Amino acid sequence: MTNDKKVKVKFIEQILNIMLEDIKEYIQFINISSEDLVLFEWKPLRSFKSYILDMNIIKENKVSDIFFHINKGNLKIVHIRKHDLIYTIGANNIQYQILEALLEEIDRQFNEMYDLDVLLSFSNTNPSMFKHFKIQIEQIMENFHSSNLVKKVDVLCRVCKATLPMYVKRSIMESETSFPVPLVYIHKGHAIVTYIDKDFVVRGVELVHINS
Numbered sequence: 001m002t003n004d005k006k007v008k009v010k011f012i013e014q015i016l017n018i019m020l021e022d023i024k025e026y027i028q029f030i031n032i033s034s035e036d037l038v039l040f041e042w043k044p045l046r047s048f049k050s051y052i053l054d055m056n057i058i059k060e061n062k063v064s065d066i067f068f069h070i071n072k073g074n075l076k077i078v079h080i081r082k083h084d085l086i087y088t089i090g091a092n093n094i095q096y097q098i099l100e101a102l103l104e105e106i107d108r109q110f111n112e113m114y115d116l117d118v119l120l121s122f123s124n125t126n127p128s129m130f131k132h133f134k135i136q137i138e139q140i141m142e143n144f145h146s147s148n149l150v151k152k153v154d155v156l157c158r159v160c161k162a163t164l165p166m167y168v169k170r171s172i173m174e175s176e177t178s179f180p181v182p183l184v185y186i187h188k189g190h191a192i193v194t195y196i197d198k199d200f201v202v203r204g205v206e207l208v209h210i211n212s
């Protein structure tokens with residue numbers, strides 16, 4: 001690698017590390033909904049944007065336990081149905097794996113904090129019951145960098161002719177049964193498939209065709 005490229009990679013890495021430490025700055029909304037009620041919503045201070053239309057579309061998707069991704073200009077939306085709830089996050093410039101890791105942690109802490117089976121069985125479930133979760137959400141975002149929920153791996157892209165930092169959520173290894181795990185990284189209009197082994201070592205990278 002030339003010195004110029006080394007400087008460029010270092011620069012990208014620095015940006016990504018700052019991003020992890022300051023993840024809150026990039027998050028536009030977090031929403032936890034049941035089928036007919038918004039239980040909890042977090043937005044940055046002074047954000048008056050509404051995501052009702054996005055949430056209506058997301059709710060039409062009835063598949064459980066699979067992460068779905070939506071690209072809306074600069075906004076990346078990730079959502080999943082879990083435990084009869086719909087968890088959604090929207091952010092700018094954050095890799096999908098990081099957003100998935102965040103949603104997994106939010107789901108874990110939300111279920112730890114509330115006895116949801118009981119609370120949601122009330123006929124008059126009131127979202128104000130969940131308002132204190134705001135403190136948890138703020139902590140999850142503040143501690144994200146140190147919480148070690150994602151692992152950064154370096155992948156060599158032969159199109160970019162550069163080593164790119166790519167984040168992989170650690171939980172990926174718990175849910176997989178065969179290794180290495182393929183992970184597609186779409187960036188700058190092209191895509192590579194990377195093969196990551198149990199120890200988060202990249203075992204191979206291939207350029208792949210894309211269709212959508």
Ligand SMILES: [Zn+2]
Nearest residue numbers: 157159160187
């Ligand atoms: Zn590339």
